[in-house]
Amino acid sequence: MVGIVDWAASRARMVIAFIVLSLLAGGYAYFGLPKEGEPDIEIPALFVSVPFPGISAEDSERLLVKPMETELSDLDGLKKMSATAAEGYAGLALEFEFGWDKTKVIADVRDAMSTAETKFPDGADKYSINEINFSEFPIIIVNLTGAVPERTMAKIAKDLQEKVEAIDAVMEAGIAGNRDEMVEVVIDPLRLEAYNVTAGELISVVQNNNLLIAAGEIETPQGKFSVKIPSSFDKVQDIYSLPVKVNGTRVVTLGDLAQIRLTFEDRLGTARFNGEPTVALQVVKRKGFNLIGTAAEVKRVVEQSYEAWPPEVKASVHVGTSNDQSRVVGSMVSQLEGSVLTAIALVMIVVLAALGTRAALLVGFAIPTSFLLTFVLLAIMGVSVSNIVMFGLILAVGMLVDGAIVVVEYADKRISEGVGPMSAYTEAAKRMFWPVVSSTATTLCAFLPMLFWPGVPGEFMGMLPVTLLKL
Numbered sequence: 001m002v003g004i005v006d007w008a009a010s011r012a013r014m015v016i017a018f019i020v021l022s023l024l025a026g027g028y029a030y031f032g033l034p035k036e037g038e039p040d041i042e043i044p045a046l047f048v049s050v051p052f053p054g055i056s057a058e059d060s061e062r063l064l065v066k067p068m069e070t071e072l073s074d075l076d077g078l079k080k081m082s083a084t085a086a087e088g089y090a091g092l093a094l095e096f097e098f099g100w101d102k103t104k105v106i107a108d109v110r111d112a113m114s115t116a117e118t119k120f121p122d123g124a125d126k127y128s129i130n131e132i133n134f135s136e137f138p139i140i141i142v143n144l145t146g147a148v149p150e151r152t153m154a155k156i157a158k159d160l161q162e163k164v165e166a167i168d169a170v171m172e173a174g175i176a177g178n179r180d181e182m183v184e185v186v187i188d189p190l191r192l193e194a195y196n197v198t199a200g201e202l203i204s205v206v207q208n209n210n211l212l213i214a215a216g217e218i219e220t221p222q223g224k225f226s227v228k229i230p231s232s233f234d235k236v237q238d239i240y241s242l243p244v245k246v247n248g249t250r251v252v253t254l255g256d257l258a259q260i261r262l263t264f265e266d267r268l269g270t271a272r273f274n275g276e277p278t279v280a281l282q283v284v285k286r287k288g289f290n291l292i293g294t295a296a297e298v299k300r301v302v303e304q305s306y307e308a309w310p311p312e313v314k315a316s317v318h319v320g321t322s323n324d325q326s327r328v329v330g331s332m333v334s335q336l337e338g339s340v341l342t343a344i345a346l347v348m349i350v351v352l353a354a355l356g357t358r359a360a361l362l363v364g365f366a367i368p369t370s371f372l373l374t375f376v377l378l379a380i381m382g383v384s385v386s387n388i389v390m391f392g393l394i395l396a397v398g399m400l401v402d403g404a405i406v407v408v409e410y411a412d413k414r415i416s417e418g419v420g421p422m423s424a425y426t427e428a429a430k431r432m433f434w435p436v437v438s439s440t441a442t443t444l445c446a447f448l449p450m451l452f453w454p455g456v457p458g459e460f461m462g463m464l465p466v467t468l469l470k471l
Contacts, residue, residue, distance in 0.1 A: 005426055005429045005430045005433065006426070006430075009422065009426040012422075019369065022369075022372065022373050022376065023369060023372050025372075025376050026371070026372025026373055026374075026375045026376050027372060029372075029375040029376045029378070029379035030372065030375040030385075032290075032379065033290075033375060033378060033379055033384060033385050034288055034289055034290045034291065034384035034385070035290055035291055035292050035329050035333060035384065035385045035386075036291055036329065036384045036385070036386045042102070043131075043132040044079075044095065044096040044097065044098055044099075044100045044102075045093065045094060045095045045096065045131075045132045046093075046094045046096075046105070046106065046109060046129055046130065046131060046132075047091060047092070047093050047094070047129070047130045047131075047132065048068065048072075048091065048092045048094065048109065048113060048127060048128070048129050048130075049089070049090070049091040049092075049127065049128050049130070050064050050068070050089070050090045050091070050120070050124055050125065050127045051088065051089055051124075051125040052064060052088060052089065052090065052120075052123060052124045052125065053088050053123070053125070054088060054123070055087070055088055055123070056087055057085050057086050057087050058085075060085040060086065060087070060088075060089065060090045061083075061085035061090070063120065063121050064085070064090035064120060064124065065083045065085050065090050065092065067116040067119040067120065068083070068090070068092050068113070068116045069081065069083060069092070070116070071112040071113070071115050071116040072092065072094065072109065072112050072113075072116070074112075075094070075096075075105070075108055075109065075112065076105075076108070077096045077097045077100050077105065078094060078095075078096055079095045079096055079097050080093075080094075080095040081093070081094055081095070094109070102131075106129060109129055110129065113127050113129070136171075136284050137284070138282040138283055138284055138323060138325075139283055139284065139285050139291055139294060139295055139323075139324075139325045139326065140283050140295045140298055140299075140321055140322075140323060140324045140325065140326065141280050141281065141282050141283070141321065141322045141323045141324075142160070142164070142173075142280065142281040142283065142298070142302055142319065142320075142321055143271075143273035143278045143279075143280050143281075143319070143320045143321065143322060144156060144157055144160075144278060144279045144280070144281075144317055144318075144319060145273055145274075145276045145277070145278045145279075145317070145318045145320070146316045146317035146318055147316060148313070148316045148317060150178075150179070150264065151181070152313075153178070153279050153317070154178050154179075154181070154279070156279075156309075156313070156317060157175050157178060157279045157281065158175070159305070160281060160302065160305055161173050161175055161281055163301050163305055164281060164283060164298055164301055164302070166301075167294070167297055167298065167301060168286075168289075169285050169286055169289035169290070169293070169294040169297065170283055170284070170285060170286070170294065170298065171284045171285060171286045172283075172284050173281045173282065173283045173284070174281070174282045174284070175279060175280070175281060175282075176269070176271045176279070176280045176281075176282055177269070177270055177271025177272075177277065177278055177279045177280050178279045179264035179265050179266075179267055180264065180265050181262060181263070181264055181265075182262075182263060182264065182265050183233075183236055183239060183260065183261075183262055183263075184260070184261055184262075184263045185239065185254070185258045185259070185260050186258055186259040186260075187199075187202070187257060187258045188257060188258060188259070191256065191257045191258070192257055195245065195247060195252045195256065195257060196245075196247065197244055197245050197252060197257060201244065201245060202244060202254075202257065205242065205243075205244050205245075205254075206242070206254070209233075209242060236260060236261075236262055239254060239255075239260055240253065240254060240255035240260050241253050241254075241255065242254040242255075244256075244257065273320060273322060274320070280322075283295075283298050288382070288384075291325060291326055291329050292326045292329055292330055292333075294326075295324060295325065295326035296326065299321065302319060302321075306319055332387055332390060333385070333390075335390075336390045336393065336394070339394050340367065340368065340371060340393075340394075340397075343367060343394070343397045344364045344367050344368065345364075347360075347363055347364055347367065347397075347401050348360040348361070348363065348364040351363045351364070351405065351408075356412070358408075358412070359405075359408040359409065359412060362404065362408050363401060363404040363405055363408060366400055366401070366404040367397060367400055367401070370396075370400050371393060374393065374467065378467075383463065383466065386463065388463040388464050388467075389463050389464075389467050391464065392463065392464045392465075392466075392467030393467060395464075396467070399440055399443055402439065403432075403436040403439065403440060406432050406435065406436060407425070407428045407429055407432050407436065408428070410427075410428040410431060410432055411424045411425045411427070411428035412424075414427055414428065444465070447464060447465040448465055450464060450465045451465050451466070
């Protein structure tokens with residue numbers, strides 16, 4: 001191993017060129033690496049929920065939770081299962097062992113839930129399976145507030161949603177605080193009696209419409225054509241003109257029997273921003289993209305859309321942002337850069353006072369060089385920059401400085417004895433090679449057990465020893 005030092009000393013120019021290229025690659029990798037607030041780890045857990053409007057908590061436990069527990073208890077790798085029964089709802093939290101095959105587990109859960117669903121009483125809604133993923137939390141929330149009609153605000157929010165979701169780094173931009181539009185049909189019993197229409201006839205007509213019926217294909221010498229019978233509702237007027245019954249020569253439509261109007265669904269939740277009701281776009285980024293760059297792109301798209309609004313809309317609707325994670329991550333990155341520069345300055349001052357200018361420059365140069373090479377390895381392995389990675393980098397400064405000081409101090413001693421600089425530093429590197437390796441290895445061994453830390457804490461803190469090993 002010591003022969004590497006002689007090989008490098010005999011090819012000094014090539015080594016210098018390699019260091020320069022490595023620094024350039026490290027700088028490029030640093031600015032291109034995704035930056036996160038927390039390590040993006042996968043939680044081996046699923047949550048199954050079954051809505052059932054009107055069911056009591058006791059019946060929810062007996063009729064929904066028990067069948068689910070029976071079918072899901074035999075899943076491979078299942079570590080823990082906990083259930084929640086409430087009025088109108090039943091839920092089951094499933095925790096699996098680390099190293100799970102998520103695709104296979106979800107397929108097994110769906111199969112088990114399909115069997116359990118056959119045991120549910122009539123009235124239960126379709127179950128849903130949700131994953132627990134840190135990357136699905138919003139990185140920024142765009143808030144729209146203003147004294148404008150609800151329908152106008154909903155249209156503005158949906159238009160903005162389409163533009164934000166068109167960004168490659170954005171996975172979704174869910175809308176909160178709004179209500180979906182619906183067509184409300186209020187039946188007048190007196191009109192039913194006047195036109196001699198029963199409730200059963202009316203319900204049957206409505207159920208048999210708003211359908212798209214495929215009628216096969218017709219093959220002609222000119223080609224093959226699909227045949228369909230369109231009877232779906234495209235606008236409110238279609239519902240108003242729906243024929244219900246024929247009285248003599250008069251066709252009774254649904255509009256003759258009811259009041260039909262476009263309205264909104266009942267509000268299930270609200271969103272507020274600075275004490276005012278708001279319609280919020282919760283932006284979630286895709287895994288592997290830079291959080292800071294994604295948030296900046298979202299702000300740019302929102303600003304561009306705002307500038308294109310009519311003047312009266314711009315005067316009435318205020319656009320603001322909240323829960324901007326890019327500020328936290330940006331501050332964290334700035335602190336890392338400041339800590340590195342501070343560490344370099346302090347080390348150079350201390351070494352300058354103790355060993356002189358040459359030693360201070362060499363020791364100070366070792367810190368940013370090692371950091372940039374680490375960023376190259378992180379980029380190759382696909383590891384994003386997070387608070388744990390940054391903490392590991394700061395922690396490694398002492399390790400880097402100790403080895404450099406030992407080598408430089410021995411080389412200065414040999415130079416003072418009359419040995420040339422190249423020969424002195426080559427001899428110092430060879431003489432201190434194994435002591436420096438041993439010292440570094442003992443420090444790494446203290447962090448190595450963290451790689452085998454089980455569970456979520458191990459996945460979270462595992463980035464620390466990984467970063468130190470790369471350094």
